[in-house]
Amino acid sequence: MAASNDEIEYEYPSVIRIYKNGHVERLRDTDFVPAGTDPQTGVSSKDVTNIVPGTEVYVRIYLPNLTNKYKKIPLVVYFHGGGFVVSTPASATYHNYLNLLAAETQVIAVSVHYRLAPENSIPIAYDDSWAALQWVISHSNGNGPDDWLNNYADFGRLFLSGDSAGANIAHNLAMRIGNSELGQNVNISGIALVHPYFWGSNIIGLEAVDPNTKLLQDRLWPTICPSNPDNDDPRNNPIAEGGPGLTGLGCKRVLVCVAEKDFLKHVGLVYFEALGRSGWKGAVELVETEGKGHAFHLYDLQCDKAKELMTRVAAFFNN
Known part of the structure; x- marks a missing residue:
């Protein structure tokens, strides 16, 4: 039956x-919020489709209200969170946040819609995101298909960023960039990982996580990645024994942001510490927000802690 x-x-x-x-x-x-001009921030946005022909993969580009139309600004390619299973750049949660991010940090932001699991299991999200990044990079000589990226993006200050599963994607693309064959034409200044979603079967600190939450997380990766359901898959657990390690991370700087009450805080801290002692040649920074939980900043954009976090992210992009 x-x-x-x-x-x-x-x-x-x-x-x-x-x-x-x-x-x-x-x-x-x-929900779906159309692109356009945001009355609160003055940021303009537009959607570009057909990034991966034959799929619904698209990007939403955010351009702040510039006082100097001839000055190029940092470029941030952003990957949304949602456990690889929910959200899009057009949801109010991410559209509102990216408007504010572009305005407050004065960057041009490209928010990526990758196909979601379980209908599109891992590695499709990574492959879609890589294809979107390659599309962005095609503008580095000023002759790409999008005028905003041609005219305003400073490809000498190109960053990857994301929250939760999106931070996981940003890390994994940076690892792919560090591969001499795959990343030879990509130069990333840094990655900003906000409350990154990593997991594993035996990470110190996870024993403090609520058992029910841990059970849900233990089952998530096998659900979205049936081809390799092991929670110590290096894409899910970057410090897994026998994995490639972190020395090949293909960027110069990393910002790791964690929150005190986030159930993913411990794996974020372990990642930060492991990167610092891995032999990787870049610089890594840590920001911890007290008294807040996972992705709090997306749902209360104007609270003091969210503003503090935005200030640190802005400094990272504009340093």
């Missing part, structure tokens, strides 16, 4: 519900 819609295979509360018959129910960030 075929499974009915009522039989649940996996549920992450308030995020996603996956049924045994393949039906997927997303529980947040399913």
